[in-house]
Structures are given as C-alpha cells and as structure tokens.
Amino acid sequence: MKIKATQIRKGMILIYNGELHVVTAMQHFTPGKGQAGVQTKMKNLKTGNNAENRFRSDENVEKANLETRKMEYLYDDGDNLYFMDHETFEQIPISKELLGDSLYYLLPNAECDVVFFEEKAIGVELPATVDLKIVETQPYLKTATVTSSYKPAKLETGATIQVPQFIEEGQMVRVDTRDGKYLERAK
Known part of the structure; x- marks a missing residue:
C-alpha cells in the first residue's frame, strides 16, 4: 500500500x-530553501544493514502489507526463538537477529503477536509494557540522597535497565518495551 513520506x-x-526495511528513526526536516521532507534511518530485514534515506514530503513510499497472528513464545535454541500458533499448534522459528x-522482553509462555509478510515470520509485536523480575542490582542505601538517582539492574531476561535506588533484587518492575525504560514497581 502506498503512503506519503510524511506518514512514515x-x-x-x-x-x-x-x-x-524497518524504520528505526525518523525526523521531519524543513530546509531554509527547497522542499520539506523526512529523514529516516532504516534497517534491511534481510541483510541487517542500516541506511539513512531522505524522502520528499510529496513522495510516495510502499508500506508492507503485514499480517499478525497471536502466538505463544515457547523456547530459545540459541539461534532462534520458537513460537506456537494456538489454532494449528504449528511451531515457527524466528531468528534472534x-x-x-x-x-x-520475552519470557517463555508469553503471548504476543507474530508479524508475517507473505507467510514468512519477520518479527514480533510486543505489548507496550511487560513485568519482569530484577535478578541483580546494588543494595539500597538509606543514606542515598533524596534526589532521584538511578542504578543499573539486571532483569531475568538478561537485559540491563536503570532503576531508582529503592528497587531491590527479587522485585518485579514494569518496563516500557519501546524504549527499555523503567516505569514503576509491578504489583
């Protein structure tokens, strides 16, 4: 489906x-002289190469016609993650790359939307937030300053995020999957 560059x-x-190509960053620009447009950073899903592209604001680009299916994340074999379709019980591998x-942000048995293009799995749409357990962080210091300061914390999935000083090991935290930032303590 064709869309205007300003809709990217x-x-x-x-x-x-x-x-x-997946758009990893985009910015509208208006030069002092000439036509406005959109500057994008895109990653080729086949090769993994990154490229920067400029599109004029009146230019049309082709948006991929994608299909999503609800699936369950099963396991990781080192190179691929495996997902199961609840209707057909078919297991589909998706490359970690x-x-x-x-x-x-994926835990075994998590429900997510797997994205398909021409019947081939190309990615996963995550929920906006996920609740994950802190497995490693520095202890809370009662003498820490009142100002908001952050410390690194390792999550059960292996990711490291910045959390407030009062967060301790074993606690559950809510994380924004779009930018990987701590939001709040999970209940």
Whole structure:
C-alpha cells in the first residue's frame, strides 16, 4: 500500500528497493530553501544493514502489507526463538537477529503477536509494557540522597535497565518495551 513520506513512523515496515526495511528513526526536516521532507534511518530485514534515506514530503513510499497472528513464545535454541500458533499448534522459528532488542522482553509462555509478510515470520509485536523480575542490582542505601538517582539492574531476561535506588533484587518492575525504560514497581 502506498503512503506519503510524511506518514512514515518509527517501527513501520516499508518495501524500499524491493526489500523489507524497518524504520528505526525518523525526523521531519524543513530546509531554509527547497522542499520539506523526512529523514529516516532504516534497517534491511534481510541483510541487517542500516541506511539513512531522505524522502520528499510529496513522495510516495510502499508500506508492507503485514499480517499478525497471536502466538505463544515457547523456547530459545540459541539461534532462534520458537513460537506456537494456538489454532494449528504449528511451531515457527524466528531468528534472534530479526527480533533485535525485542527478545529482552520475552519470557517463555508469553503471548504476543507474530508479524508475517507473505507467510514468512519477520518479527514480533510486543505489548507496550511487560513485568519482569530484577535478578541483580546494588543494595539500597538509606543514606542515598533524596534526589532521584538511578542504578543499573539486571532483569531475568538478561537485559540491563536503570532503576531508582529503592528497587531491590527479587522485585518485579514494569518496563516500557519501546524504549527499555523503567516505569514503576509491578504489583
């Protein structure tokens, strides 16, 4: 489906030069002279290469026609993550390279939307937030300053995020999957 360049958003998957690209960053620009446009950073889903592209604001780009299916994350075999379709019980592998940072927010048996392009799994749509357990962090110091300061904490999935000083090992925290930031303590 064709869309105007001004409708491009981060996370969108486009067909550019005949290949699938995911938009990793985008910014509108208006030069002093000339036509406004959109500056994008895109990652080729086939090769993994990153490229910067400029599109004029009146230019059309091809948005990939994607299908999503609810699936359950089963396990990790080292190179791939395996997902099961609840209707057909078919198990589908997805390369860790395709998932990128998404794999840091997936726990076994988690429900998620797997994205397909022409019947081939190309990625996962995560919920906006996930609750994960802190497995390693520095102890809380009661003498710490009142100002908001953060410390690194390792999550059960292996990701490291910045959390407030009062968070301790074993606690559950809510994490924003879009930027990997701590939101709050989970109940």
